[in-house]
Amino acid sequence: xGVAYLIFSDLDxxxxxxxxxEFTPAREAIKFLKEHQFPxxxxxxxxxAEIEVYRAKMNLNPYPFxxxxxxxxxxxKESLNLTGFNYQISSGYYVIELGMPYGYIKKCLxxxxxxxxxxxxxxxxxxxxxxxxxxxxxPAEAHLAQKRDYSEPFIFEDSxxxxxxxxxxxxxxxxxxxxxxxFYTVMGSNDKGRAVDILKTIYQQTYPQQKFISIGxxxxxxxxxxxxxxxxxVVVRKKxxxxxxxxxxxxxxxxxxxxxxWAEAIFKIIKGGKK
Numbered sequence: 001x002g003v004a005y006l007i008f009s010d011l012d013x014x015x016x017x018x019x020x021x022e023f024t025p026a027r028e029a030i031k032f033l034k035e036h037q038f039p040x041x042x043x044x045x046x047x048x049a050e051i052e053v054y055r056a057k058m059n060l061n062p063y064p065f066x067x068x069x070x071x072x073x074x075x076x077k078e079s080l081n082l083t084g085f086n087y088q089i090s091s092g093y094y095v096i097e098l099g100m101p102y103g104y105i106k107k108c109l110x111x112x113x114x115x116x117x118x119x120x121x122x123x124x125x126x127x128x129x130x131x132x133x134x135x136x137x138x139p140a141e142a143h144l145a146q147k148r149d150y151s152e153p154f155i156f157e158d159s160x161x162x163x164x165x166x167x168x169x170x171x172x173x174x175x176x177x178x179x180x181x182x183f184y185t186v187m188g189s190n191d192k193g194r195a196v197d198i199l200k201t202i203y204q205q206t207y208p209q210q211k212f213i214s215i216g217x218x219x220x221x222x223x224x225x226x227x228x229x230x231x232x233x234v235v236v237r238k239k240x241x242x243x244x245x246x247x248x249x250x251x252x253x254x255x256x257x258x259x260x261x262w263a264e265a266i267f268k269i270i271k272g273g274k275k
Contacts, residue, residue, distance in 0.1 A: 071150025193225030
């Protein structure tokens, strides 16, 4: 039995264009993965509802996905062996929850904001027009972005000192802060890396005779836990020409940004046999 690849991919700025959310330049690479039956597992800060839109567009419905920076793993029912893992059944998925409930997160953030007199605006408090203007998302997708279960994104409009105070205050409630392409996000102890580790284990116990090589692709600080837990990390170039800093010897830094860089890496690594 030959090597099989597991691909864990961020969306915004990685598989999706950071401004238009298009993935046309990556279509051939996605088709290539499907033809070889290499699972493409979306791993995003986006909500379940948002990710389902792109899974449908990319025809990835047989595969699991990871929502809200590792807040939960959604696995299509009857597809993988979940022995040893606690899960719930919801909407045709086995759901492994790793994050804190949204209500707790928002309550804590509101309390800290009031105590520290912070200037920030939560995604849940923004109108659809404001979200659309800030993110370029169409209104229908902006609405889906507010359907959160395990995290609260926000725009921070205060000083770096206040950001540090916020970070320290969140830790007293066992909450963490991470940075994506546009928003800061408050969440529990979950991250993309922990979710990736769980899915790697589940795939290996489902197919014990198969050798898997994991590839992770990302572009922002919230992708670092993902990039640190895969066999081959890929840092996708940003539109300004910069790359996220990652100190791993075998990291691949793409020449092109967004979905074009994503496709570049998939073909280079899998067809080129990079280890």
